[in-house]
Amino acid sequence: MGDDCALLACQPDQVLAATIDTLVSGVHFFPQIDPVSLGHRALAVALSDLAAMAADPAWVLLALTLPEVDVAWLQDFACGFLALTERYCVDLVGGNLTRGPLTITVQALGWVPEQQALKRSAAKPGDWVCVSGFLGEAGLGLKMLLGEVDWRDERAIKHFLRPQPQVEFGLALRGLAHACIDVSDGLAQDLGHVLVASQVGASIDWEALPLSQAVRRYIAETGDWHLPLSAGDDYKLCFTVPPQHVAQLEQRLQRLGLAWHRIGEIEENSGLRLRKDGRIISVPPIGYRHF
Amino acid sequence: MGDDCALLACQPDQVLAATIDTLVSGVHFFPQIDPVSLGHRALAVALSDLAAMAADPAWVLLALTLPEVDVAWLQDFACGFLALTERYCVDLVGGNLTRGPLTITVQALGWVPEQQALKRSAAKPGDWVCVSGFLGEAGLGLKMLLGEVDWRDERAIKHFLRPQPQVEFGLALRGLAHACIDVSDGLAQDLGHVLVASQVGASIDWEALPLSQAVRRYIAETGDWHLPLSAGDDYKLCFTVPPQHVAQLEQRLQRLGLAWHRIGEIEENSGLRLRKDGRIISVPPIGYRHF
Structure with missing residues (x-):
């Protein structure tokens, strides 16, 4: 964290499965959804894509666009998000915080032996x-x-x-x-x-x-x-x-x-x-x- | 494309540099910006992060949130974006298209020998x-x-x-x-x-x-x-x-x-x-x- 990119070590004999998902307020979730659930859901959706390819989750990157910084909201969101990273031993290795309409984009990376990807x-x-x-x-x-x-x-x-x-x-x-x-x-x-x-x-x-x-x-x-x-x-x-x-x-x-x-x-x-x-x-x- | 994830081959003896960037309409660009420039800019910003780590760009994923599907706009956006993928031999390997306020998130992946990352x-x-x-x-x-x-x-x-x-x-x-x-x-x-x-x-x-x-x-x-x-x-x-x-x-x-x-x-x-x-x-x- 802190550098322009995260640096991630490779797995020999495996391929990297990569997916990106965006959740938009009012489209994919109610604006009034509790932030713990939202944090959970944003990551769950991305990990689900890895699961569908039989990939083993390794890292996630989170791009969060917020209308304003609300510390209590952010803490709750992080709580839901990070509980799931812990559950699946995934490292949050990068992120981007911008101002704008509430939008969450999660990019997840995992490993799978090439012949076994579904x-x-x-x-x-x-x-x-x-x-x-x-x-x-x-x-x-x-x-x-x-x-x-x-x-x-x-x-x-x-x-x-x-x-x-x-x-x-x-x-x-x-x-x-x-x-x-x-x-x-x-x-x-x-x-x-x-x-x-x-x-x-x-x-x-x-x-x-x-x-x-x-x-x-x-x-x-x-x-x-x-x-x-x-x-x-x-x-x-x-x-x-x-x-x-x-x-x-x-x-x-x-x-x-x-x-x-x-x-x-x-x-x-x-x-x-x-x-x-x-x-x-x-x-x-x-x-x-x-x- | 078409599967839940992109599958990407590893480089031996290198680490993967990963970055994610979001551009929000009205915050990072004028709503009236020409879409060719916007497509160019969205990718340029992400590749710039790889450049700053001395990483060699390999793949990008694009999450696009649009208020509505405007085919002409999308073609122009793609033109600006894809011209730059070609210029730097980067493959667009995954994406996500959602409805909502105009927001562009680009995730870029590149390679660098671990000791040479800046x-x-x-x-x-x-x-x-x-x-x-x-x-x-x-x-x-x-x-x-x-x-x-x-x-x-x-x-x-x-x-x-x-x-x-x-x-x-x-x-x-x-x-x-x-x-x-x-x-x-x-x-x-x-x-x-x-x-x-x-x-x-x-x-x-x-x-x-x-x-x-x-x-x-x-x-x-x-x-x-x-x-x-x-x-x-x-x-x-x-x-x-x-x-x-x-x-x-x-x-x-x-x-x-x-x-x-x-x-x-x-x-x-x-x-x-x-x-x-x-x-x-x-x-x-x-x-x-x-x-």
Whole structure:
């Protein structure tokens, strides 16, 4: 710190995975969000990108644009941010503080052996389509914070405010999974990116989607069964794994105490299909639109 | 591109220099600035940080926050940005596009052999204090654009709008210079950072400051001789070099066709002193204040 750049030592036989993410006040978060959650979230989103490539996080750089210096706010933001750097043994090695509308850009760097990096383009027909945890829960938490739902579930709200990047899960996929992406904009859209990049299609089973009690209750009450397909912000991993690697993956994840769920399979025919109530529905790439 | 992260190969026996910079509309640039210049400037500022560490630029990541998608504007911005990536053989390996107030964050990565990285803390008493080119010219260009000066000098305006990062110059300093910094916030402030980090002081000679014809004219007309000390945006390098390396450095820079200027020397006593008109003036760390 203090110099114009941070100096970082290389890992032999690995490649550097680099990602950059921006959160804008009023677009990606409520202006009134508590700064501890904001600090957590800003880093979680960046680490999630590393997790999706099966990279091991090493360093982060933080560019913070603030309308004014508010020491108490900054301390809380740092608290949320640094707790997560500690949790994942990541070093904050550089930063930039500027004046302007509240915007947070996080740049994260991690390591992965080149052959084991998970790419969107690597899905193959016959692969299982899997996810690393509940879908739609953060989206439900957001609806609660927006007052669109008249009951509260603290777990769902916490999933929205403090998403847990699936770093250990991503590392466990090395050498076994084919393609991977993190679910930031909604399953249909994010899995859609994998299908397009891999030039394949997929069928998923509605009944197989892992849903929390709260999401089941929400769907039962509203009939809005799209939520687990279209809601973003879960930051779970959606990955594809060939059937011959399933047993080994199951063993590895069980040892780590990590749950996972098969939700469908990769097919030759392009497009995403949903099996629900005995019918097959074609699913457009619904989800969060950045513009 | 298209995956969650870029994957970058390592250089053996080198360390990675990483920097992140944000430009905010209305703070770091006029909202009406032409987008080609803005694209150029956003990258130039980041490459300048690499140059100041004597790092060889390799990759950049760009996080762009825009109020709306304006294709013509984006094309022009990309034109300015990509011309500079080409000029310095840098690969744009990742990015992020979000909606919000116009903000540009550039993250640049480069390589340097660990022992040859130039640090702010490495200045030693007896070192020459030098700069890599004219001072105050970009500041004068800014005054012209703001209408604070009633004549124009296209060269000065171009220096402000399209600063040239001193990448080759920084590489030439490897193994010869001690400390280095890029002049982004004004010579007095930036050299001040070196003095504090190195726990030394310096004296500089007013007569030795390299000034363009336009800056000389401006000072003659206004009496504002602070400009070359306080104006930022020049992105020249200010470095210190021990006398025993001067001959070798001169030879190396001459071969590259790069001009340089001795402006003073590092001393044991802390603080920055200016010799002007036979007097010695103590210089506070004047320059651009980020908050």
